[in-house]
Amino acid sequence: MKLAGANALVTGAASGIGRASARLxxxxxxxxxxxxxxxxxxxxxxxxxxxxxxxxxxxxxDISAADAFDRLAADAEAAFGQIDLLMNNVGVLATGKPEDIPPEEWGRILNLNLLSAVRATHRLLPGMVARGRGHIVNTASFAGLFPYAWDRLPYVASKAALVAVSEGLALYLIPQGIGVTCFCPGPVRTGIGKTIRSWTPGIAPKGPGDQFAMLEPEEAAQTLLDAVEADRFFVVSDDQALIEMRKRGADPEAYLRSRLP
Ligand SMILES: NC(=O)c1ccc[n+]([C@@H]2O[C@H](COP(=O)([O-])OP(=O)(O)OC[C@H]3O[C@@H](n4cnc5c(N)ncnc54)[C@H](O)[C@@H]3O)[C@@H](O)[C@H]2O)c1
Structure with missing residues (x-):
């Protein structure tokens, strides 16, 4: 997917990774x-x-609304004619002990992080399939690739699901000429920390580990968009994540035990 001449729709475009990606x-x-x-x-x-x-x-x-993309897609198509590149990027985080996070909060996080991407894709994919052209980016996370924290289970579930959904979409869409990129960032300096909802007072959020550098959103966006233009599926912001995935693949039991606090 060459960006020159393409029409894109980016969710979560006001801040962080979405903002830097839309700008680039x-x-x-x-x-x-x-x-x-x-x-x-x-x-x-x-x-x-x-x-x-x-x-x-x-x-x-507010893309948590079930019908948000009916109007959003219609307005975007009215302005640009068609959408070639969809970046499903909104993500929010809640933390807490597993027994403190209520099921309703699971619903909120899964609705926003996962089902908003499902709804946007459901609305925009038919046009891409009909044209035999397009690209979908789903912003997942290291949280969907390997275990590192017990304090954010709805977030982890939403990101692991986005990885799996992206893989399935890639199997279906790449043969039809439509690209899919599953973008998995590690730590990026954005506004996400300001919106964390905490359900257990006093616990500090846990990152994926000190081996990962904190990136600027512009660095993450450049990595992502170079990969989109090269039509790559699996994109991590830091290749260190691949080392974690290899260790996990080689011995999942030992890997899980190595991550115990
Ligand atoms: N920052 C990181 O370290 C990091 C790491 C891995 C993955 N990610 C993922 O990257 C994506 C972007 O996050 P970010 O770090 O740039 O966060 P951010 O908070 O800077 O940006 C998220 C944007 O989403 C918007 N948003 C939130 N709720 C919304 C709603 N209901 N409707 C419409 N917009 C809404 C916010 O207003 C904000 O502009 C997320 O999916 C996040 O999970 C971030």
């Missing part, structure tokens, strides 16, 4: 539909993109 898509010649619940953040990004000579429209919305 526009810099590489894509028109970008910016979706986020933070309307002011979208406005400031659209102004940045326009000042740099790019094209963006803002589509403020």
């Amino acid at each position: 898509m526009a810099a590489r010649g894509a028109k970008v539909a910016l979706v986020d619940i933070d309307a002011a953040g979208l406005d400031s990004l659209a102004a940045e993109i326009a000042a740099a000579g790019g094209t963006a429209i803002t589509l403020p919305a």
Whole structure:
């Protein structure tokens, strides 16, 4: 998927990885539909993109709503004609002991992190299949690749599911000429920490480990979009993650025990 001349829709575009990705898509010649619940953040990004000579429209919305993508997709298609590149990127985090996180909170996280991607894909995929052209990016996480923390189980479940769904979509879509990229970032300096909901007072969030460097969103976006333009499926922000995956694959029992606190 070459970005020059493509039309993209990015969710979670007002902040962090989504913002940096949308900005870089526009810099590489894509028109970008910016979706986020933070309307002011979208406005400031659209102004940045326009000042740099790019094209963006803002589509403020809460994508936890079941019907959000009916209007969002229609508005994006009305502006650009068709959407070639969908980046399902919104993700939120809740932490707490497993016995403290209520099932309703599982529902909130899975709805936003996983089912919003399902809904966006369900709405935009038929056009891509009909055209035999398109690309879907799902932002997962190291949290979906190997175990490192017990304090964020709904998040882990949503990210592991996104990895599995991306793999299945790739099997189905690549033979039809449609690309899929499963993007798994490790630590990236974004706003996600400010929105963490904690269900157990006093526990500090646990990262994947000191072996992983904290990246800037622009670095993550560049890694991602180079991979999208090269039509790569599996993309990690830090190759150290592959070492963890190899260790886990070689001996899952020993690997789990090595990660016990
Ligand atoms: N930052 C990291 O270290 C890291 C690591 C691995 C994976 N990720 C993943 O990267 C993705 C982007 O996260 P980020 O770190 O850039 O976070 P961020 O908080 O900076 O950006 C997330 C954006 O999503 C928007 N959003 C939240 N709820 C929404 C809703 N209901 N409707 C519409 N928009 C909504 C927020 O307003 C925000 O602009 C997420 O899926 C996250 O899980 C992040």
